[in-house]
Amino acid sequence: MLSIKEISKSFGGLTALRQISFDVKKGDIKALIGPNGAGKTTLLNIVSGIYQPDNGEVIFLGEKIVHLAPTKIARKGISRTFQHVELFGNMTVIENIMVGRHAKTKSGFFSSGFKLPFVMKEEREIQRKSEEILEYINLGHRKDEYASNLPIGEQRILEIGRALATEPRLVLLDEPAAGLNMRETRNLGEIIKKIREELKITIVLVEHDMDLVMRISDSVTVLNFGEVIADGTPLEVQKNPEVIVAYLGDEEDIPRGYNAHT
Amino acid sequence: MLILKNVDIFYGKIHAIKRVSLHVNKGEIVTLIGSNGAGKTTLLRTISGLIRSTNGSLVFDNLDISKQSPDTIVKKGISHVPEGRLVFKPLNVEDNLLLGSFNWYSFKNRSEIKNDVEMIYSIFPILKKRKKQLAGTLSGGEQQMLAIGRALMARPKLLLLDEPSMGLAPIVIKEIFKYIVELRNTFGLTVLLIEQNARSALRIAHTGYVLETGRIILQGPAEDLLLNKDVQRAYLGRDVDYEI
């Protein structure tokens, strides 16, 4: 479904990505992990068209997409969420989803201004569809609240809902569990799994919460200093010594600091 | 060292913090856990003077700080590492650290300040490598270290840490927690820590408080909380059962 082929990118002399290649299979949940600054978000930004790579190709459904603008890529069926939630905070929850329907609807500047009948029909359709999506992600009860007033856990889910509204084939999730507690993370994991299983949407996930990654992903790619150091099933990756050294840390959990030292 | 008694905080009409009492003893690591929106950050911001409490008393080193401005509170010895780090992005790393010493900065102190900066560099060697880089171009973990370093430059007695592990890789989280313990052990620093990562927080802490919808619902030695069934179910997740 998605092939990353020898992507390189540097920022002012600093190499962020070096010859990255991997594939994402249709219907998979692919996790992308690695230390902060390893280039995960940069890679997402390249796939979604925000950055242009220095070299390499991104192939989505058999088509080269690296030269396309973010808007075009979104319209081809790749939607995404952001590390720092990028909701429309001063708009209501339902309106956020409705904006997601924009690319799938048509009525223009002038027909809207004159309120032509087909505009009204389309508007009702947008409304109905958006309510459906809200119910699907269990946020129906928040419909008319301002997005910025939701707790962070629901904001993250709303952002996923907004991405779904564009009817994507592939969704990129950038650290969806950041700032969530155990319960919220569980809930998020359930929703991501549901989306994959029921809507058959492929998912690429950048995440630091290893519990989540190990529980829901089908395959994991590990980046370190802009290079792929491991690629495989969650279990394989977890045992990979290089991954442990670079990213997971040794078996030993957080030291029992206070107790250990007194 | 820090004593909160029956503190009430209103956000407009919302009663965000309800009669919260809390003790932080000298040399302790105290952690405050609870779900998002429970009021943890609000409480921390009140201690550092960014938000005013409506009722109750906040006493630090036998001194009422409830009416003090944030800059005075820093002078009294409380440093706050805010959620989201909030480093000064367009300034370089070294300037960020220097600004940390703002409350005692003067020309005649400059050699001491230089020493402190070097000390921060020795704790976080990566910052030394990046010292001329703009803070906004650092990675998340580096920004967190810079934020802690900047707070330490104020020479605090009490360090308030708001979600230091957020968005960091597992190995970096472990490192940050190790640093926190180290700071407490080598400098005798007192720490009040808010964490989403409740398990790690309770492991390094001496005392823990659980905050839900603005109220303290549980408190006690961190070890006891780790074993508490309710805490395990609500904040620690499944793994805790076989781990302990």
Added chain:
Amino acid sequence: MLTVFLQFLFSGLTVGAVYALVGIGFNITYNATSIINLAQGEFVVIGGLMMWFFSESLKLPFLVSVAFTIVTAGIVGLFMERLTIKPLKNPDLLLMIMITIAVSIVLRGLLMLSFGKNPYVYPSFTEGEPVSIYGAIIQQQTLWVIGITGFCIIVLFFFFKKTITGKAMLACAVNPTAAQLVGINVSKMVMVSFVLSAIVGAIGGIAITPISLMEYDKGPMLAVKGFCAAIMGGLGSNRGAVLGGFLIGILESMTAGYIHSGLKDAVALIILLLILFFKPAGIFVSKTMLQLRKF
């Protein structure tokens, strides 16, 4: 040929110096608050008119008049900040800018009431023959203007780059919350920035009045030019404001001299637009820097 060119150049440098000072004034408040203080032009007018008042009307000695004028301007800046900027908590930036416009109208009203609509002038700082370079005449006051501007630039450069207070001011605009948490009294810093920018503007006014006269409603024009200078160089960069100010001044005087005086503003504006279209953050501000700041 050369003589005429030099003559235009010198007159461009003179006006440009004042634009540069106004531009720096903008940067000072911008760097501490992210606010664009559009009353900046009025500070220049206050400088010129108060200097006339102290030195010509009250016949005070030169240096005393300068000191009094600077103090007056500083007080105006102080009052402006304490009365209109400080009372607003969590303000919207656009609203703040509109408030500075409203304040500038108030200041103009006050200036008109106290000084009327006539232009004012007082003698140059030093008497003496104009200097001649390749036949081009430079008034001594021109040298004063350029010298004083240069001096202000150096002092401010040192202040912002080398002193902790300067850096703290910048920190206030970047992130007021974080600034408070490291122990900076943000409110005080904002106040200082307004006072400082008022003083810088007033110094420009004191210096330029013997050459170009001063009247109550010159403020908006100066503010627009100074703002353009600051934007041209990149908002927040004092080097940029200086370069932008001199560039606009020189372009104006060259256009007026060689082409047509009615077009002098147009040429400067077109250059400004071209710079913005090709380098959206101004000459001296990098794209990264622009992203790291919110405005």
Added chain:
Amino acid sequence: MKKGDSIAFFVLIFLIILLPVLSGSTYTLTVGIFSGINALVAIGLCILMGYAGQVSLGQAGFYGIGAYVSSVLSLHIGLPIVISTIFAMIVAAIAAVILSVPALRLKGHYLAVATLGFGEIIYIILNEWGPGGPSGFGDIPHFSLLGYTVDSTTGYFYLIWGLVAAVMFFSINLIHSRTGRALRAIHESELACNAMGLNVVALKIKVFILSAVYASLAGSLYAHYVTFISPSSFSLFYSILVLMMVIVGGITNLWGAIIGAVVITVLPELLRRFEELDVLVYGLILTLSLMFFKKGLVPILIEKIKKLRGFAVAKH
């Protein structure tokens, strides 16, 4: 249209019909006419700034294009005024496209200065090459439509406010539509809009054109009403005045543009009695109203009404 908007709309129509009947004074109607003209420009700027989040300090430029193009075409070429007005709108739209393609990449203060530069350049062009130069020109024909010439104050009042109502109708529908939602979304996060497949650039250019066309229409009406124009009416001062109208009225609500336009137009008239002090008082009123009605008059009014209603409901 939402309920509140419908009510406000009926009140507007009602006032428009009633005002000339109640107060026949030419002076009142004249002030009313200028308020209406300013309201047209302000509505455009309000959509541009309050909804799409793009600052403009160049509206006077489009206003000037409307006035000059329409006047010159009708006076010197003899085009029917409706045609010359539409032609002026097209010229303004083209100017908006030329300016917006490079300028809309800019943000905040930088965008403000770029649009300011545009406005000033138009002003200089009018000064240098406009008929009559800085002193302007007169004898501009009155507005006429299908052989009927509008030359009475009452006629102009109805014409201009009729157009304000029409423009308002169009604009309110627009902002409550899919497009309006997209504009507000752009204001909040362009990054997210791109990821949703919104064509951000095209939307921004369109809304910029819309505001230019409104301003141009206002400019044409102004020229044909006063029949004499000079560049001084189209300087930066006017752009700032319109900005002030939008902010005072409340940038987040289109009705604020109309209220702001009326307030800012009427205020100097009321202050005439202060003679020398008028500038000072004007400045003071502006400062205080900006400080104490931060959100703008209309949003604050809405809040008050909601509170009163809540109170009434609670009593039942």
